[in-house]
Amino acid sequence: MAQDQQSTVIITGASSGVGLYGAKALAAKGWHVIMACRNIEKAKNAAESVGMAPGSYTVMPLDLASLESVRQFVDKFRATGRTLNALVCNAAVYMPLAKEPQRSVDGYELCVATNHLGHFLLCNLMLDDLKASPAADKRLVILGTVTANPKELGGKIPIPAPPDLGNLEGFEAGFKAPVAMINGKKFKPGKAYKDSKLCNVLTMRELHRRYHTATGITFSSFYPGCVADTPLFRNHYALFRTIFPWFQKNVTGGYVTQELAGQRLAAVVADPEYKQSGSYWSWGNRQKPGRQSFDQEVSDEALDADKAQKLWTLSAKLVGVSV
Numbered sequence: 001m002a003q004d005q006q007s008t009v010i011i012t013g014a015s016s017g018v019g020l021y022g023a024k025a026l027a028a029k030g031w032h033v034i035m036a037c038r039n040i041e042k043a044k045n046a047a048e049s050v051g052m053a054p055g056s057y058t059v060m061p062l063d064l065a066s067l068e069s070v071r072q073f074v075d076k077f078r079a080t081g082r083t084l085n086a087l088v089c090n091a092a093v094y095m096p097l098a099k100e101p102q103r104s105v106d107g108y109e110l111c112v113a114t115n116h117l118g119h120f121l122l123c124n125l126m127l128d129d130l131k132a133s134p135a136a137d138k139r140l141v142i143l144g145t146v147t148a149n150p151k152e153l154g155g156k157i158p159i160p161a162p163p164d165l166g167n168l169e170g171f172e173a174g175f176k177a178p179v180a181m182i183n184g185k186k187f188k189p190g191k192a193y194k195d196s197k198l199c200n201v202l203t204m205r206e207l208h209r210r211y212h213t214a215t216g217i218t219f220s221s222f223y224p225g226c227v228a229d230t231p232l233f234r235n236h237y238a239l240f241r242t243i244f245p246w247f248q249k250n251v252t253g254g255y256v257t258q259e260l261a262g263q264r265l266a267a268v269v270a271d272p273e274y275k276q277s278g279s280y281w282s283w284g285n286r287q288k289p290g291r292q293s294f295d296q297e298v299s300d301e302a303l304d305a306d307k308a309q310k311l312w313t314l315s316a317k318l319v320g321v322s323v
């Protein structure tokens with residue numbers, strides 16, 4: 001297919017798990033996939049391992065834990081001359097056993113820096129590319145998760161603590177050492193992940209509020225299901241990595257294969273029924289064959305429009321963009 005007729009999607013963190021299988025599913029639908037990854041060799045091998053056709057994808061370097069790398073990625077993408085149809089913010093790290101906060105290149109706590117701040121900068125820069133695209137259907141999709149939503153069963157587990165950004169005191173204080181949490185309180189690594197995913201949903205909602213009507217871009221999030229055997233859990237206890245998929249398959253019924261999670265990602269990016277801005281899609285916590293998606297109600301904190309605006313303003317300051 002000629003480059004100017006083919007839809008192009010950028011997927012961050014497409015070297016494994018949901019992002020990789022989403023890349024595979026979108027390539028199979030005829031899209032060209034920019035796999036935005038921090039490890040180029042790994043990403044190329046991963047694309048080959050799932051049988052993606054050569055020419056259906058391009059691997060490009062992006063380290064979300066470096067604001068400079070995000071800026072360089074955007075420049076490199078623009079140099080390809082491709083028109084952007086969709087951006088998927090998928091990459092994430094989860095480090096539940098970290099005793100001390102790790103830091104990004106820019107000195108921010110690594111989980112929030114990778115999952116939220118790097119993506120926040122990427123979204124802000126690539127809005128211009130989406131706006132400039134002549135396509136009638138343009139989408140920006142950010143991955144969410146059930147553990148960041150206390151209104152869902154899977155989000156009610158208070159270990160180590162529910163997500164809670166407080167009044168963003170940690171962001172207000174500059175978010176560098178010794179500050180490690182967005183609310184400025186004691187470092188809790190599992191909570192840092194939940195907080196970062198809450199930021200993802202607040203960012204999506206604020207993008208929708210600010211830009212949907214003016215640009216026509218569809219902004220959405222989704223929960224792919226419990227994809228319990230992706231490398232996301234690589235920093236957890238080995239025993240957890242054995243028991244968790246079994247538990248999700250046999251007890252909760254929440255388990256979703258990477259293949260199915262990738263198909264869900266591709267559907268939210270490409271299918272007409274997901275062209276509904278501001279939505280948070282879910283297929284529920286108990287999987288059944290043929291399960292239909294629905295617009296999941298998000299938490300009260302994720303619905304807090306004042307908090308979304310404050311998060312936007314402070315995040316913009318931390319990544320160096322104007323509001």
Ligand code: NAP
Pocket residue numbers: 012013014015016017018019036037038039042062063064065066089090091092093114143144145146197223224225226227228229230231232233
């Ligand atoms: P995964 O297999 O570990 O994939 C994460 C991806 O992010 C990998 O490609 C990883 O790259 C990349 N990444 C990590 N740090 C990065 C950085 N600094 N710069 C660029 N890329 C980076 O995890 P997954 O389960 O597929 O998770 C994907 C998304 O789904 C996440 O947003 C997660 O929150 C969401 N999600 C997952 C589940 C689940 O059950 N698995 C449930 C709900 C939501 P490397 O290969 O180089 O490490």
